[in-house]
Amino acid sequence: MEKEIFKHCLINAVKYGGKARVDAVLGKILAENPELKEKRKEVVKKIKEVVKEINSLSLEEQKKKLEELGIEIEKPRVEEKELPPLPNAEVGKVVMRLAPYPSGPLHIGNARMVILNDEYVKRYKGKLFLVIDDTIGSEEKFVIPEAYEMIIDGLKWLGVKWDNLVYKSDRLEIFYQYAEELIKKGLAYVCECDANTLRKNRATGLECIHRNQSVEENLEKWKKM
Incomplete structure (x- = not known):
């Protein structure tokens, strides 16, 4: 023994x-x-x-x-895996997007997504867009000015290169223009529900009470926002 x-x-x-x-x-x-x-x-x-x-x-x-004692320890086998191909992807036509929210530095989840997108872009000789999603702030989750540079530094550290850098906040006028066009076509409406009501409706599958407003009513509310 x-x-x-x-x-x-x-x-x-x-x-x-x-x-x-x-x-x-x-x-x-x-x-x-x-x-x-x-x-x-x-x-x-x-x-x-x-x-x-x-x-x-x-x-x-x-x-x-x-x-x-004549004992050899086997080295653990490392199984090599490849990324699965993208359905219907064509070389030179793949465009991937990274859209971090500037509330702090990149975290592990961001890094995983970033690396996967970057690898697919390399495989298909495509393009990678970096979109700083700085238009969705709230009282609970707000933009931190230093985070813009933190994100850039994090991507550089990961060795990721992007082809185009876009700040969503620079494109608000474009978003407003398209939103108004959708309202005029009856394809969007102005919702005035609070956060709790929205969560409840989503959880129970209930229709928003504002969904059936007329185009005119939606436009009036839109212009007051």
């Missing part, structure tokens, strides 16, 4: 940076020797002694002892 404990302590230590763990070694010992479950306390005591001894050695010393 002692030899088995010593072996598994060494293997565990070398695998995890020079520090063996009692619970990990115990699991291995009991899996290979189920009959020792009845002597669990005795086994744990011995493992603790050996773990203390092994952990006092340097990682190089641990590796040397493993070699002396």
Whole structure:
């Protein structure tokens, strides 16, 4: 039993940076020797002694002892995966967009999205648009001026290059123009519901009470906004 404990302590230590763990070694010992479950306390005591001894050695010393025992640790296999192709995508015609909200630096979720878009652009020799989405602020989530530069710095650090930089706030007049055209065509309406009502309607599938307003009424309310 002692030899088995010593072996598994060494293997565990070398695998995890020079520090063996009692619970990990115990699991291995009991899996290979189920009959020792009845002597669990005795086994744990011995493992603790050996773990203390092994952990006092340097990682190089641990590796040397493993070699002396003729044990080689298999390196973990790294499975390489490729991004799936984009449906109906054509080389030179793919356009991807990044639209971070400037409330702070890029977070992990942003970085993942950024890298995926960048990789697809490279694969299809397309274009990448960076759109700073600074028109959706609220009392809970507001624009932080320093975040504009933080986002740019974060993208540069990730090695991402964009073809065009757009600030949504610079295009408000364009958005207003198209919004008014949609209202005139009866394809949009002015909603005056509060946030709680909006959430409730979405959750229950209820129609907004303002949806059936006339075009004239919507335009009047739109111009007062």
